Amino acid sequence: xxxxxxxxxxxxFAAILLLASxxxxxxxxxxxxxxxxxxSVEFDNIVGGQKLVLNTGSYTNALNQQYNxxxxxxxxxxxxxxxxxGTVYAVNQDxxxxxxxxDAPETKYARVKVxxxxxxxxxxxxxxxSLRSTMDIGKRTGxxxxxxxxxxxxxxxxxxxxxxxxxxGIAPQAPEDPTGQHKFRxxxxxxxxxxxxxxxxxxxxxxxxxARGIAQVRKDRSANIHLMVDISKVLSGTTNVSFxxxxxxxxxxxxxxxxxxxxxxxxxDHTEN
Amino acid sequence: xxxxxxxxxxxxxxLVFACSxxxxxxxxxxEPFAGFxxxxxxxAPAYHFETNPVTKDGFELGRKLFYEPRLSRNxxxxxxxxxxxxxxxxxxxHDVSHGIDDRLGKRNTPPIMNLAWSPLxxxxxxxxxxxLQPVAPITTHEEMDETVxxxxxxxxxxxxxxxxxKKAFGTEQxxxxxxxxxxxxxxxxxxxxxxxxxxxxxxxxxAAFTADEAAGRVLVIRNCGGCHKExxxxxxxxxxxxxxVGGNDDQGRYAVTLLPEDKYKFRVxxxxxxxxxxxxxxxxxxxxxxxxxxxxxxxxxxxxxLDPLLAGNGQPGIPLTAEQRKQxxxxxxxxxxxxxxxxxxxxxx
Numbered sequence: 097x098x099x100x101x102x103x104x105x106x107x108x109f110a111a112i113l114l115l116a117s118x119x120x121x122x123x124x125x126x127x128x129x130x131x132x133x134x135x136s137v138e139f140d141n142i143v144g145g146q147k148l149v150l151n152t153g154s155y156t157n158a159l160n161q162q163y164n165x166x167x168x169x170x171x172x173x174x175x176x177x178x179x180x181x182g183t184v185y186a187v188n189q190d191x192x193x194x195x196x197x198x199d200a201p202e203t204k205y206a207r208v209k210v211x212x213x214x215x216x217x218x219x220x221x222x223x224x225x226s227l228r229s230t231m232d233i234g235k236r237t238g239x240x241x242x243x244x245x246x247x248x249x250x251x252x253x254x255x256x257x258x259x260x261x262x263x264x265g266i267a268p269q270a271p272e273d274p275t276g277q278h279k280f281r282x283x284x285x286x287x288x289x290x291x292x293x294x295x296x297x298x299x300x301x302x303x304x305x306x307a308r309g310i311a312q313v314r315k316d317r318s319a320n321i322h323l324m325v326d327i328s329k330v331l332s333g334t335t336n337v338s339f340x341x342x343x344x345x346x347x348x349x350x351x352x353x354x355x356x357x358x359x360x361x362x363x364x365d366h367t368e369n
Numbered sequence: 370x371x372x373x374x375x376x377x378x379x380x381x382x383x384l385v386f387a388c389s390x391x392x393x394x395x396x397x398x399x400e401p402f403a404g405f406x407x408x409x410x411x412x413a414p415a416y417h418f419e420t421n422p423v424t425k426d427g428f429e430l431g432r433k434l435f436y437e438p439r440l441s442r443n444x445x446x447x448x449x450x451x452x453x454x455x456x457x458x459x460x461x462x463h464d465v466s467h468g469i470d471d472r473l474g475k476r477n478t479p480p481i482m483n484l485a486w487s488p489l490x491x492x493x494x495x496x497x498x499x500x501l502q503p504v505a506p507i508t509t510h511e512e513m514d515e516t517v518x519x520x521x522x523x524x525x526x527x528x529x530x531x532x533x534x535k536k537a538f539g540t541e542q543x544x545x546x547x548x549x550x551x552x553x554x555x556x557x558x559x560x561x562x563x564x565x566x567x568x569x570x571x572x573x574x575x576a577a578f579t580a581d582e583a584a585g586r587v588l589v590i591r592n593c594g595g596c597h598k599e600x601x602x603x604x605x606x607x608x609x610x611x612x613x614v615g616g617n618d619d620q621g622r623y624a625v626t627l628l629p630e631d632k633y634k635f636r637v638x639x640x641x642x643x644x645x646x647x648x649x650x651x652x653x654x655x656x657x658x659x660x661x662x663x664x665x666x667x668x669x670x671x672x673x674x675l676d677p678l679l680a681g682n683g684q685p686g687i688p689l690t691a692e693q694r695k696q697x698x699x700x701x702x703x704x705x706x707x708x709x710x711x712x713x714x715x716x717x718x
Contacts, residue, residue: 230498232421232500232502233500234546243504243545244518253505253508254505254509256498290489292626334509
């Protein structure tokens with residue numbers, strides 16, 4: 097009996113210890129924009145309930161059409177974080193453009209620096225804002241370089257502007273293209289037009305972190321907001337996209353449907369503090 | 370010779386010097402580099418010189434790059450291959466551009482001319498910054514079929530270019546921005562402003578129109594000036610001039626704006642150097658100016674989207690007599706700028 101008691105208390109103690117280690121430092125540091133610490137946002141691409149595996153993974157859309165994914169990449173930009181008291185911190189814009197590429201696992205983390213503190217909400221843009229899209233070429237470095245090697249094909253040369261989201265793959269229902277493949281190609285962009293208003297597929301996405309774990313940003317630690325990005329949502333939602341009738345969607349009115357769909361593909365899973 | 374005489378001579382010499390300096394691009398390689406010179410009869414330029422001032426080193430690098438075949442996949446095609454100076458930087462004789470591996474584009478090569486005054490580029494206005502323009506021909510399958518990154522790598526590997534980039538931009542590091550800015554600096558100085566028309570407008574050396582030319586100018590202003598506005602002879606707008614849908618159903622401006630009213634609209638081209646730039650229209654369908662005038666007098670097709678200025682009274686188009694056509698052609702010939710197409714400063718060195 098005694099022994100049992102002892103082991104019970106040990107277990108209880110261990111449980112408390114575990115819980116305590118999970119909830120960090122209960123005292124939130126004073127908000128100081130001069131005291132920046134690491135924060136990452138992880139874009140973990142999945143397809144419905146499955147892991148996303150390029151080329152070999154096989155998936156089915158809402159219209160029961162089969163497909164695989166050969167290429168997936170998108171721009172994330174203009175990251176902002178909000179505290180419970182309403183304070184908003186916008187990451188320095190020059191350091192706030194990320195190209196998430198499925199073929200380069202390290203790129204799934206958007207790494208930024210924000211003041212120490214507890215954040216309850218995350219906002220970012222899927223795409224590139226119109227201001228940066230029209231900025232002097234000297235200000236478009238890194239992933240925004242219109243000639244960059246690592247993302248050749250995320251920029252439209254003929255119609256100056258970035259491709260925000262690009263997904264390509266094979267779907268048997270897609271008609272045979274001139275290369276003899278049954279390929280779908282979704283290249284979605286459009287920042288609203290330079291000299292005449294046109295489609296605007298810039299999506300600003302806000303995610304509440306209170307339910308699945310706020311971000312507690314502290315120096316010497318690296319909080320990670322882990323998002324699941326359900327790529328199947330690109331093809332379903334307000335519009336169920338058919339590979340048979342819309343195998344190629346680029347700069348066109350229809351692209352608005354896909355952008356409206358993918359604006360809803362981000363789900364907060366948890367936060368590692 | 371007294372003091373007065375000397376003062377007069379000095380003043381005269383200063384004036385002569387000032388005049389020759391003030392002339393846009395005197396065109397002899399030995400003269401000091403004048404940079405961008407605003408022609409007296411032109412409006413203020415649209416280009417953002419504040420972020421890319423034209424320097425001698427930048428311009429010369431840009432000129433070398435303009436004539437550099439390494440900008441294409443297999444090092445066969447340069448910008449100058451399709452933009453030929455003697456044809457006012459067009460591809461004279463080709464209806465549509467003829468690029469790498471004998472591939473054909475879908476539109477007529479536009480001139481590299483007075484681009485400093487052109488806020489939107491290409492027949493559909495899809496490019497809004499001259500610094501972004503070369504990305505299109507470099508990467509287009511039918512033109513150079515290369516990647517910008519690969520061009521940068523090819524140039525970076527050449528000691529000669531590293532020296533030139535260092536001179537122009539203070540760094541041996543070739544990148545997209547300084548590659549594009551150098552090309553812009555060359556293109557910005559491709560200024561056609563030394564035609565007879567310009568001399569008359571600027572009252573240079575007693576230049577005057579003949580009677581036909583003067584009458585032609587009145588007719589051109591009255592009949593064409595709504596779109597082809599002096600002194601650049603374009604208002605930069607996009608319009609459907611009633612030539613009808615081409616064989617490839619090129620919808621022009623619509624591809625860029627997706628606005629239904631922009632279907633089959635194309636940029637109003639300037640009217641300078643017409644003698645050197647045939648064929649005409651976005652798809653090069655008219656080989657002579659007579660064919661162009663035939664179109665405007667009797668060939669304009671009515672239909673949705675036709676520019677209201679061409680709607681006419683009952684019959685679409687612009688009625689012109691043979692005499693009026695002769696006078697208009699006489700005036701248009703005064704817009705040919707021999708100094709521009711023979712300027713050594715703009716030629717491959």
